[in-house]
Amino acid sequence: MHYLEWGSSGKDIVALHSMLMNAHDFDIFARSMSVDYRVLAIDLIGHGESVKPLKPVSINKHTDVIRDVINQRRFMKPILIGHSVGGIHGIVYASKYPDELDKLILVDFAPRVSTEGNIRRRTPPPKPFHSEKQARAYFKRRFRRFTEEARESAFKYMLEKVSDGTIRFKARRESLEVNTESGKPIDLWSFVRDIRVPVLLIKGGDSPTITHERIEKMKETIEDFHFVEVKGATHMVPQDAPKEFEKNVRKFIKMK
Secondary structure, three states: OOEEEEOOOOOEEEEEOOOOOOHHHHHHHHHHHOOOOEEEEEOOOOOOOOOOOOOOOOHHHHHHHHHHHHHHOOOOOOEEEEEOHHHHHHHHHHHHOHHHOOEEEEEOOOOOOHHHOOOOOOOOOOOOEOOHHHHHHHHHHHOOOOOHHHHHHHHHHHEEEOOOOOEEEOOOHHHOOOOEEOOEEOOHHHHHOOOOOOEEEEEEOOOOOOOHHHHHHHHHHOOOEEEEEEOOOOOOHHHHOHHHHHHHHHHHHHOO
16 A cells, blocks of 8 residues: 655544545645644555555455554554545444544545435546646546646646556546445445544535535434535535645644
8 A cells, every 4th residue: 555644743644535536635735734743645445556456345455454554654543534435434444443543534425325316326537548638638627626736736646657658547447336345335324323433524515425414414323523514615625625624624633
């Protein structure tokens, strides 16, 4: 597993990125936070510079590999931040190892509720680009609300050049089906019910991902639950509104 570290002292923070992205998603956040905290960002399996398996890895096994990295780097009882798919791992981690986390921050993620109907299939990565110009045009459309720095970072670290001259995403299609166990969907609410640490859910104000029903069920299920909405941000809150994201994380960390 590939990872990045910032800072040398202070409370420990571990950050898990969203689908198709990588640990560099948190560059802006971590550079600022490293003045007061230690930050560890991990490339999930199938993403960034981490191993690219030919078959999907179960959510439990994947989460345990993440735990191994955290322990190896000696990040003790950290605040765990999980963005989107990283939030799935955050929920499973907090459920399985409640004594090993201080707090959990979910970024624009909460499990589906039964009233939402059929599961929407994830959009696979686009086909390889034939030129840097074509790739940049896609990034500008796809990540139109990213700050310029965030978009440039994403462009630099999400893509790789192939021997035939094309440019493709580093993340693999096999990594998209993460909320399964032995090929079958798992009930994430069974994990949520076992969470005992304080939880903050940060929602993008313009993101359709988190429904009112999901928020209400999180409130009912988690004893120490907090919620904040970042206006003007999409699903990609850390990249759309890095200052607001950091402000809300800092505030939650300092809460007693």
